[in-house]
Amino acid sequence: MYPAYLEESIHLVEDTRVRRLLETMPSLDEMGKNALLKLYHPDYIEASMRQLQAGVNKGDSTPVELADLLEGNSRINPDTIDPSKPDHNVDVLVIGCGGAGASAALLANEEGARVLITTKLRMGDANTVGAQAGTQAADRPNDSPAIHYLDTMGGGHFDNIPELVEVLVRDAPSVIKWLEQLGVNWDKAPDGTMHELSGGGTSRRRLHSARDYTGLEEMRVLRDELRNKKIDYLEFAPAVELILDDRGQIAGAVLINLETEELVIVRARAVVMTTGGIGRLHIQGFPTTNHYGATADGLVLAYRAGAELVFIDTMQYHPTGAIYPLQILGQLVTEKVRTLGAQLVNISGEQFVMSLEPRDIVASAIIRECRERQLGIGTPTGETGVWLDSPMIDMIRGEGTIARELPAMVRQFRRHDIDITRQPILVYPTLHYQNGGIKIDTEGATNVPGLYAAGECTGGVHGRNRLIGNSTLELFVFGRRAGRVAAQYAKAVKRGSPTMEHVRRWQQELAKVGVAGQRPVSPRLLPDYVRRTHGQARQAA
Amino acid sequence: MAEQARLIDIYIMGRRCQVPEGLTILTALEYCGYRMIRGCGCRAGFCGACATIYNFKNDPQLRYDLACQKTVEPDMYLVQVPFFPAVKALYDLEKLEATGGKVLSLYPDLVKCFGCNTCTKTCPQELEVMWFVSDALRGDIREVADKSFDCLMCGLCAARCPQGLVPYNMALLCRRLYGRYLTPVSEHLEERITEIEAGKFDADIEELKKTAEKELRRKYTERDMEPALEQHWE
Numbered sequence A: 001m002y003p004a005y006l007e008e009s010i011h012l013v014e015d016t017r018v019r020r021l022l023e024t025m026p027s028l029d030e031m032g033k034n035a036l037l038k039l040y041h042p043d044y045i046e047a048s049m050r051q052l053q054a055g056v057n058k059g060d061s062t063p064v065e066l067a068d069l070l071e072g073n074s075r076i077n078p079d080t081i082d083p084s085k086p087d088h089n090v091d092v093l094v095i096g097c098g099g100a101g102a103s104a105a106l107l108a109n110e111e112g113a114r115v116l117i118t119t120k121l122r123m124g125d126a127n128t129v130g131a132q133a134g135t136q137a138a139d140r141p142n143d144s145p146a147i148h149y150l151d152t153m154g155g156g157h158f159d160n161i162p163e164l165v166e167v168l169v170r171d172a173p174s175v176i177k178w179l180e181q182l183g184v185n186w187d188k189a190p191d192g193t194m195h196e197l198s199g200g201g202t203s204r205r206r207l208h209s210a211r212d213y214t215g216l217e218e219m220r221v222l223r224d225e226l227r228n229k230k231i232d233y234l235e236f237a238p239a240v241e242l243i244l245d246d247r248g249q250i251a252g253a254v255l256i257n258l259e260t261e262e263l264v265i266v267r268a269r270a271v272v273m274t275t276g277g278i279g280r281l282h283i284q285g286f287p288t289t290n291h292y293g294a295t296a297d298g299l300v301l302a303y304r305a306g307a308e309l310v311f312i313d314t315m316q317y318h319p320t321g322a323i324y325p326l327q328i329l330g331q332l333v334t335e336k337v338r339t340l341g342a343q344l345v346n347i348s349g350e351q352f353v354m355s356l357e358p359r360d361i362v363a364s365a366i367i368r369e370c371r372e373r374q375l376g377i378g379t380p381t382g383e384t385g386v387w388l389d390s391p392m393i394d395m396i397r398g399e400g401t402i403a404r405e406l407p408a409m410v411r412q413f414r415r416h417d418i419d420i421t422r423q424p425i426l427v428y429p430t431l432h433y434q435n436g437g438i439k440i441d442t443e444g445a446t447n448v449p450g451l452y453a454a455g456e457c458t459g460g461v462h463g464r465n466r467l468i469g470n471s472t473l474e475l476f477v478f479g480r481r482a483g484r485v486a487a488q489y490a491k492a493v494k495r496g497s498p499t500m501e502h503v504r505r506w507q508q509e510l511a512k513v514g515v516a517g518q519r520p521v522s523p524r525l526l527p528d529y530v531r532r533t534h535g536q537a538r539q540a541a
Numbered sequence B: 001m002a003e004q005a006r007l008i009d010i011y012i013m014g015r016r017c018q019v020p021e022g023l024t025i026l027t028a029l030e031y032c033g034y035r036m037i038r039g040c041g042c043r044a045g046f047c048g049a050c051a052t053i054y055n056f057k058n059d060p061q062l063r064y065d066l067a068c069q070k071t072v073e074p075d076m077y078l079v080q081v082p083f084f085p086a087v088k089a090l091y092d093l094e095k096l097e098a099t100g101g102k103v104l105s106l107y108p109d110l111v112k113c114f115g116c117n118t119c120t121k122t123c124p125q126e127l128e129v130m131w132f133v134s135d136a137l138r139g140d141i142r143e144v145a146d147k148s149f150d151c152l153m154c155g156l157c158a159a160r161c162p163q164g165l166v167p168y169n170m171a172l173l174c175r176r177l178y179g180r181y182l183t184p185v186s187e188h189l190e191e192r193i194t195e196i197e198a199g200k201f202d203a204d205i206e207e208l209k210k211t212a213e214k215e216l217r218r219k220y221t222e223r224d225m226e227p228a229l230e231q232h233w234e
């Protein structure tokens, strides 16, 4: 139910509806689009970016929220830690247990390695479970890995690393089969034909789904298999620093028990970084679709250990995230609502953008309406957004269209007493995905010997923009590769003696460029959503 | 606009707190100064980390929901139950048969179900838990897979079962058996894998990799688009 004070604005939306049905918003020309993007798209706002002053990517631009953490101070004092006295001693340490981490652990185990997984929340509490739409793989007769390759390159504005894309599209069908053999229930016709769907930017129907719960289905099966294989795991124990040895190779990681705050030393011959995304940094204050632990920790740890990052200046924002009710803040409102005819309107019931412009344009126009023009609608919890006028769909296409075409949306809002067949939806762009990350080769290897990475924490596969269904695919393709190769590397490597020297060097570098005092400690680990009352001080968090 | 929301009273582990209406149990806890470590995952109704039990000041009956989805109501009494471990059978899927007997041998407690229906009443996804438990008893793996599909594995059904059953882990076994053994094979998938292994697409991909960006852009714009018969959107 909408709060009473919004009624006036809802009436304006209703009063203008019939008039707007006949009103066509012109599409912006090239110049108009560029101007809008430059002024309002989060990626184009120069003031939101900063050049890194320390580390491998010195000079590269990245959002200030990420820059602060990449240039952050270590959470540990290297002088008080003895990395030669480990609590765990394994071949392969997997950091982060979403889809990528689980795949890496299973394959490393298959190669005979002693594997330990450590993860920040429970096993599987990750972005992976949130994936609804599906996983891409070119397996229908009219499709091919080459077409999938072209779609992916185009989606990424041709900046993708071609070798990574090649591996992605080539491994895709076997990944679908691997998951099925582990017991994933794909949507299929009775004759076994996969039930496949289209997505934005795919020229073939290629999305494999498991109802609306694709990521959940993939994750719960992999998590179960980890338990069946008796692979050791630690929960609520995020990594806070990597350990190197005197040869500059990976030698393990320092973890922290989130509850007791004890440090845990893990000695490992190889490490696979699979810590996922960044949404909970709320770049430029955006809400997000991401899980609670998506705070870019893996980027920070790898960067401090000398790993190169790529495409860290591009994030994916989905134009229509829900902002009301608060219960579903930042969650996606599917693009189909606009495709069926719903317009975007401001507090006075006026249109301000042709609602089927490309995603980045629509997102920018909504931001302009709220931030510059101050014509957004405020929610009780302080968010501002615009109306997505869903009821007009039934006026255009006939009574019952919404119920038939958008059952999940209808259900989601009904839980909160909002009937989207009769009332409009409040939306604002939401931070969805980190396009860039740790640079890897086709086996998931980084430039630091013994450090592998896979999944959303890596960059290059998607160029500057990821296509729907290519992320969950990437997890299994590169997670599997990284796990297998990390295990092989672990068998062969000659170990040096572990040290925390790189952390000392890092702190010296920060001091030298004069930023140490201004930066927070990192990695962030969890966002801070606790309200402080009456300005009362807490013990330093 | 925050000041426009009405404040309501809730009780967190006995302490009276005032929160704006419209918060979820999860955000109300944060509003009142609690920093979540356990009991918080996707924050979107997908992971089951936040399963919660509550009742009301003047109504002792326990109720169940997801803390990230459930809106706080006046006079709610909240205590967070952390997710705790439950029995999970260990098995090698490759060596199992997809039969009811197998499910029963891995989860023998199934027979102890006396049909109290507490599991169904507890499920925050509103699944027919007791029905799929009885489907399992009858050996109908397909039905269990279907009825339990939207399970987030939050663990509430097992936590509340007076007989110690673990419906959510049992159902996962059934779904895995169903996916592995009982769904029809996808011929087109098998064929494609064979073709890729035989190198059928190597030349095509190699050529695209060598194509200059300008030409690649042209190919991309001119590529034919399959009509989206069954359109689906993110």
Ligand SMILES: Cc1cc2nc3c(=O)[nH]c(=O)nc-3n(C[C@H](O)[C@H](O)[C@H](O)COP(=O)(O)OP(=O)(O)OC[C@H]3O[C@@H](n4cnc5c(N)ncnc54)[C@H](O)[C@@H]3O)c2cc1C
Pocket: A095, A096, A097, A098, A099, A100, A101, A118, A119, A120, A121, A124, A125, A126, A127, A128, A129, A130, A131, A132, A133, A134, A135, A136, A215, A237, A238, A239, A240, A274, A275, A276, A277, A289, A290, A291, A293, A294, A295, A297, A298, A432, A433, A454, A455, A456, A457, A468, A469, A470, A471, A472, A473, A475, A523, A525, B234
């Ligand atoms: C709502 C939503 C819908 C989506 N829909 C789709 C879709 O339909 N199709 C698609 O292809 N993609 C989709 N995506 C994107 C895709 O789901 C993710 O990009 C992908 O699942 C990321 O997987 P991952 O394994 O790399 O990371 P995650 O699944 O996020 O796993 C990372 C894990 O690492 C843990 N971790 C983080 N930091 C540390 C640390 N310091 N130490 C230890 N552990 C740590 C995290 O807690 C988490 O468990 C969607 C994403 C979201 C959020």
Ligand code: FES
Pocket: B039, B040, B041, B042, B043, B044, B045, B046, B047, B048, B049, B050, B051, B066, B067, B068, B069
């Ligand atoms: S936090 Fe994931 S379901 Fe509530």
